[in-house]
Amino acid sequence: xxxxxxxxxxxVNMSGEFTFTDHAQFKxxxxxxxxxxxxxxxxxxxxxxxxxxxGLGMLLLARDEAKKxxxxxxxxxxxGQVKRMFGVTKFDALFDVQE
Amino acid sequence: xxxxxxxxxxxLQAEVVSTASPxxxxxxxxxxxxxxxxxxxxxxxxxQQRVIQALVGEISSTSGFVETEAxxxxxxxxxxxxxxxxxxxxxxxxxxxxxxxxxDGEMVPIDRIAGLLESxxxxxxxxxxxxxxxxxxxxxxLDELNANxxxxxxxMEQLGGINRTTNMLALNxxxxxxRAGGAGAAFRVVAxxxxxxxxxxxDVAVSMQAELKTVTEGIANGHTTLQRVATxxxxxxxxxxxxxxxxxxxxxxxxxxxxxxVADAVREAEIISADVGGMxxxxxxxxxxxxxxxHVVDTLEVIDQAIDxxxxxxxxxxxxxxxxxxxxxxxxxxxxxxxTMSEMRSRFxxxxxxxxxxxxxxxxxxxxxxxxxxxxxxLF
Numbered sequence: 294x295x296x297x298x299x300x301x302x303x304x305v306n307m308s309g310e311f312t313f314t315d316h317a318q319f320k321x322x323x324x325x326x327x328x329x330x331x332x333x334x335x336x337x338x339x340x341x342x343x344x345x346x347x348g349l350g351m352l353l354l355a356r357d358e359a360k361k362x363x364x365x366x367x368x369x370x371x372x373g374q375v376k377r378m379f380g381v382t383k384f385d386a387l388f389d390v391q392e
Numbered sequence: 393x394x395x396x397x398x399x400x401x402x403x404l405q406a407e408v409v410s411t412a413s414p415x416x417x418x419x420x421x422x423x424x425x426x427x428x429x430x431x432x433x434x435x436x437x438x439x440q441q442r443v444i445q446a447l448v449g450e451i452s453s454t455s456g457f458v459e460t461e462a463x464x465x466x467x468x469x470x471x472x473x474x475x476x477x478x479x480x481x482x483x484x485x486x487x488x489x490x491x492x493x494x495x496d497g498e499m500v501p502i503d504r505i506a507g508l509l510e511s512x513x514x515x516x517x518x519x520x521x522x523x524x525x526x527x528x529x530x531x532x533x534l535d536e537l538n539a540n541x542x543x544x545x546x547x548m549e550q551l552g553g554i555n556r557t558t559n560m561l562a563l564n565x566x567x568x569x570x571r572a573g574g575a576g577a578a579f580r581v582v583a584x585x586x587x588x589x590x591x592x593x594x595d596v597a598v599s600m601q602a603e604l605k606t607v608t609e610g611i612a613n614g615h616t617t618l619q620r621v622a623t624x625x626x627x628x629x630x631x632x633x634x635x636x637x638x639x640x641x642x643x644x645x646x647x648x649x650x651x652x653x654v655a656d657a658v659r660e661a662e663i664i665s666a667d668v669g670g671m672x673x674x675x676x677x678x679x680x681x682x683x684x685x686x687h688v689v690d691t692l693e694v695i696d697q698a699i700d701x702x703x704x705x706x707x708x709x710x711x712x713x714x715x716x717x718x719x720x721x722x723x724x725x726x727x728x729x730x731x732t733m734s735e736m737r738s739r740f741x742x743x744x745x746x747x748x749x750x751x752x753x754x755x756x757x758x759x760x761x762x763x764x765x766x767x768x769x770x771l772f
Binding site: 317 | 518521
């Protein structure tokens with residue numbers, strides 16, 4: 294998985310495949326995201342091609358971190374397999390999922 | 393009928409009486425015109441009787457034939473009614489099969505099964521999600537613990553360094569105490585105590601190092617195991633729910649279509665049963681037909697009897713009428729040419745010309761040859 298964080302640490306673009314092997318990288322990313330001040334954090338998934346169950350678990354942990362920091366977490370532009378996984382797991386009921 | 397017979401008889405007798413003499417007297421075996429005319433009447437009456445008898449025979453045979461065939465047909469229709477009823481019952485049983493599946497004596501509709509399955513699968517997916525989240529949470533915690541252990545390990549290394557320094561200090565103090573001789577006795581004791589303290593500290597540090605190593609290995613093993621669990625990708629299993637939902641939706645649609653088709657089939661089967669039942673009732677016509685034909689036969693027999701009695705009365709009044717007179721073959725031929733069934737023609741020939749009683753109708757009921765094809769007509 295590759296990611297790019299914008300200058301004010303409020304939008305991150307993820308691409309490639311998001312799996313268990315990305316856990317250390319993603320944890321430090323989440324730490325950085327919620328250290329900064331702001332209201333919402335947007336994770337842009339439009340370039341993400343695949344997510345496994347560990348990836349879904351990490352997003353749920355990121356959601357917990359957002360709650361602790363009183364910030365909202367937006368998942369934007371899921372497509373393909375990622376969108377189908379979100380549909381099956383009813384992620385739209387847990388996150389603010391934007392097309 | 394009897395009145396008509398008496399009137400006919402009386403009229404004929406009066407006519408015979410009024411015209412018999414003198415013209416009825418035979419002259420050299422040549423009958424007079426009136427006698428000849430009466431003889432022709434007698435011949436026609438004779439032929440009429442034969443025709444009546446032949447018709448009675450035909451009607452009786454036909455009535456019997458119709459009754460036998462109608463009974464056979466009725467039997468077949470009754471079997472058809474039974475089959476149609478059984479077919480209706482089978483189709484009705486299909487209705488329940490189309491609606492759902494019987495489980496422990498209870499009919500569970502397909503849509504309820506689909507709902508149950510969907511609910512179960514949603515629950516499974518939810519648990520997989522929770523498991524994934526908890527696994528990753530534990531992975532994070534173990535990563536954190538591993539980092540803590542690493543820091544403790546560094547502290548232990550620092551402690552070892554301090555201990556080595558302390559030990560060196562104790563050794564140097566001992567050397568200096570020895571150089572000082574008697575004056576360094578107390579210093580020698582302190583140096584010895586520090587050295588023993590350093591040794592004990594070193595032993596504790598070694599022991600802690602060993603324990604820490606065990607903890608580190610335990611964390612590493614736990615991390616490996618957790619990694620194995622967390623890297624099991626359940627995404628395909630989750631997406632299986634998606635596929636199953638599509639399949640179940642298709643199954644429900646098919647079940648609904650099947651239910652509609654079976655309902656149509658049940659309606660059709662009931663209509664067929666009702667129609668066949670109606671046909672069984674309708675086929676009972678042969679009873680009334682037989683009764684009507686019996687009346688016709690009875691009437692023909694009364695007419696035959698009346699003609700016979702009139703013939704006898706006429707012969708009694710005019711004995712010359714008893715003389716044989718050949719049948720009017722031309723008339724008979726014209727009559728028989730009207731028949732299209734050769735076997736019927738044959739029976740009439742036997743009855744009319746030979747006076748034989750005919751038997752039952754032959755099996756070949758459908759023979760309808762034209763007059764020219766008939767062997768019977770060729771007899772003329």
